[in-house]
Amino acid sequence: MAFFSKLKERLFKSSSKLDEGLDAIVEDGADSPVAAPEAPVAEPALQEQPIEQPAEEKTTERDSQAAEPSPAPAASAPESKAKSPGLLGRLIGRSSASEPRRVLDDDMLEQLEELLIAADMGVDTALRVTSNMAEGRLGKKLSAREIKELLAAEVARVMETVAKPMPIYAHRPQVVLVVGVNGSGKTTTIGKLASQFKGAGKKVVIAAGDTFRAAAVEQLQVWGERAGVPVLTAPEGSDPASLAFDAMTKAQEEGADLLMIDTAGRLQNRADLMEELAKIVRVIRKKDETAPHNTLLVLDATTGQNALSQVETFRKISDVSGLVMTKLDGTAKGGVLVALADKFGLPIHAIGVGEQIDDLAPFDPEEFAAALTGLDQS
Numbered sequence: 430m431a432f433f434s435k436l437k438e439r440l441f442k443s444s445s446k447l448d449e450g451l452d453a454i455v456e457d458g459a460d461s462p463v464a465a466p467e468a469p470v471a472e473p474a475l476q477e478q479p480i481e482q483p484a485e486e487k488t489t490e491r492d493s494q495a496a497e498p499s500p501a502p503a504a505s506a507p508e509s510k511a512k513s514p515g516l517l518g519r520l521i522g523r524s525s526a527s528e529p530r531r532v533l534d535d536d537m538l539e540q541l542e543e544l545l546i547a548a549d550m551g552v553d554t555a556l557r558v559t560s561n562m563a564e565g566r567l568g569k570k571l572s573a574r575e576i577k578e579l580l581a582a583e584v585a586r587v588m589e590t591v592a593k594p595m596p597i598y599a600h601r602p603q604v605v606l607v608v609g610v611n612g613s614g615k616t617t618t619i620g621k622l623a624s625q626f627k628g629a630g631k632k633v634v635i636a637a638g639d640t641f642r643a644a645a646v647e648q649l650q651v652w653g654e655r656a657g658v659p660v661l662t663a664p665e666g667s668d669p670a671s672l673a674f675d676a677m678t679k680a681q682e683e684g685a686d687l688l689m690i691d692t693a694g695r696l697q698n699r700a701d702l703m704e705e706l707a708k709i710v711r712v713i714r715k716k717d718e719t720a721p722h723n724t725l726l727v728l729d730a731t732t733g734q735n736a737l738s739q740v741e742t743f744r745k746i747s748d749v750s751g752l753v754m755t756k757l758d759g760t761a762k763g764g765v766l767v768a769l770a771d772k773f774g775l776p777i778h779a780i781g782v783g784e785q786i787d788d789l790a791p792f793d794p795e796e797f798a799a800a801l802t803g804l805d806q807s
Contacts, residue, residue, distance in 0.1 A: 447548060447580075449608045450544040454537060456573075458531040458537060472606055504575065522787070532568060533571055534567065538563055541562070542556060548764035550768050551764075551768035551771075562579045582798070584801060588797065588798070593778065595776075597631075597687075600719070601686055602680035603686060603687050604722050606721035608724060608725070608743055608747055609739075611694030613727045614756060615691060615727045616648045616649055618779075620649060620720075621652075622779075623635055623652065623658045624790075626687055632683070633688075634688050634689070635649055635658055635659070636690045637672075640668070640669050669693065677716045692709065715736070724747045725753055725778065728752060728753070734768070740751060742771065752769065752776065753781070753790075754777065757782050767801075
């Protein structure tokens with residue numbers, strides 16, 4: 430639960446944006462407090478409630494309680510003891526008559542879609558999520574809290590199938606190729622994963638395949654020393670495919686469980702750099718035709734919808750098997766992770782919300798959905 434607290438705290442940009450947006454949507458169309466009833470309604474009319482009818486004219490017994498003006502005295506509703514929550518109340522729970530409520534109609538759905546698109550959930554995913562939220566609920570009056578609970582439940586449902594830890598195989602060494610664009614957090618992610626696997630009793634070797642950036646090699650060496658994991662290097666400017674081949678030989682000789690190969694950051698629109706990555710894959714398959722056994726694509730959450738095109742490109746070159754999303758603490762667009770899950774269905778192995786060793790943790794869909802929408806996790 431500690432990581433959930435940290436996740437919720439550091440996802441404040443995304444969660445506060447959704448929080449404020451959902452509150453504004455409900456308040457924008459909530460029952461008007463101007464036309465307050467002079468006396469309690471004894472026998473509410475059993476009439477149909479067309480969506481286009483103004484909200485203040487829909488006077489069911491349940492709504493007459495929910496629409497009480499906020500400054501009303503505590504003892505002003507003699508009927509408040511009588512009614513139990515309806516079906517929606519039982520489904521969502523903890524219904525509060527004091528909260529502003531709005532009828533879920535086409536206008537409200539459109540505003541919800543725009544809010545989710547602004548959170549980088551993508552058009553297709555936003556439409557699908559809001560459609561599922563509305564199913565069986567059109568014409569119902571909902572509070573902002575209830576909308577948040579519905580949204581969190583739908584986000585968790587979308588992401589439940591992709592929340593999977595990185596598989597560990599009996600094959601030794603298990604080759605883990607780590608790819609991504611410049612600045613996505615590959616090197617830090619490798620260091621954190623290596624430290625965690627070492628702590629779990631695995632023998633790990635790291636290959637510093639970013640032979641063009643001395644800082645990346647030095648950073649991996651620092652992580653290697655911290656975790657007690659050897660880091661294999663090559664002179665600056667060396668062929669990274671050759672280093673990967675030599676690292677596989679070394680890992681086999683030492684009986685390593687895992688060989689994690691760092692690669693140079695590359696833009697997905699640079700054909701020459703992507704070909705270099707394809708060469709690494711071809712070379713290590715000469716040593717082991719089943720390698721790499723995992724290809725982790727590290728994505729920077731701050732890139733938003735551009736993460737989708739990165740996945741498209743890297744899958745063609747290196748057969749991506751799983752995702753790691755970093756820098757969720759630095760973006761107001763955490764919804765992109767939902768779009769990725771909805772479009773590709775690739776396993777999401779871990780998410781990162783900081784630079785410390787414990788800031789990378791296995792992906793939990795319910796914790797993420799609660800943090801994204803600003804809900805407390807019960």
